[in-house]
Amino acid sequence: MHESTATRGRRISVGTGTAALSLGLCLCAGQLIAPSAASAAAPVTAAPVVSAAAAKVKPKLTVSYTSRSVKKGTTIKVTTKLIDPRTGKKLVSGSVRLQTLVGGKTWKTWQVKGNNSAGSVTFTTKPGGTAWYRTTFSGTTGVTSGATGAVKITVKKTAVSKGAKILAEAKKHKGALYKYGATGPSRFDCSGFTKYVYKKAVGKSLPHKANSQQKYGKAVSKSNKQVGDLIVFRSGSYGYHAGIYAGGGYIYDSPHSGARVGKHKIWSSNYVVRRLAA
Secondary structure, three states: OOOOHHHHHHHHHHHHHHHHHHHHHHHHHHHHHOOOHHHHOOOOOOOOOOOHHHHOEOOEEEEEEOOOEEEOOOOEEEEEEEEEOOOOEEOOOOEEEEEEEEOOOEEEEEEEEEOOOOOEEEEEEOOOOOEEEEEEEOOEOOEOOEEOOOEEEEEEOOOOOHHHHHHHHHHHOOOOEEOOOOEOOOEEOHHHHHHHHHHHHHOOOOOOOHHHHOOOOEEEOHHHOOOOOEEEEEEOOEEEEEEEEEEOOEEEEOOOOOOEOEEEEOOOOOEEEEEOOO
């Protein structure tokens, strides 16, 4: 049996509404899942947090020494210059320390100075012995602390001249009483004093008589006499008194009975000079 036209029309209408509903749901669903303009934009990454310490840079330090090999007691200058590597300009704040290495392990600070407008610090020091030196910077705004490389300062051993040794031995007996015929170590006559000192200081043996002592050693002119030379006073050509030249027109000697060993002015021009040790 054939369906009526009305029936067919209702079905078509229903089908059409169903299709439209289905289409509407699909559209809605499409709208629900479609990305928004904001979510479609490129992702934003948060900037890392940088600490103040991490933002600092190391300073550029240079150091100079007036000498790296000196005699004991010689003054040297140690100059440190400081540059900010970010700008290439001088650092004018912070402090600098002069240090030496102790026991091969620990750096000991000897001097501290504030940096100046010239961006440099200069220390003066007298090394007492060979040692390693360095300078350190305390740091300042935006710049960390730093240190220069270790530098060895050598203190040269000064050879003590034989003349100086002789004079040093003579000085030890200052104040000893004169005694005729005595050769020390607590009392001396004149030639006994020179005999004792030369033997003790440089191992030179002399006879116990001033006249005989003038025959020993190398003859030296008065104008070329040096500390430690033997001075023998004469009457004519006979040597009657002996002493040890102390420089500046003085001698160390044991003068006469009742006197003591000491430094005395050369009183006569009639004397000879003998060098017993070079």
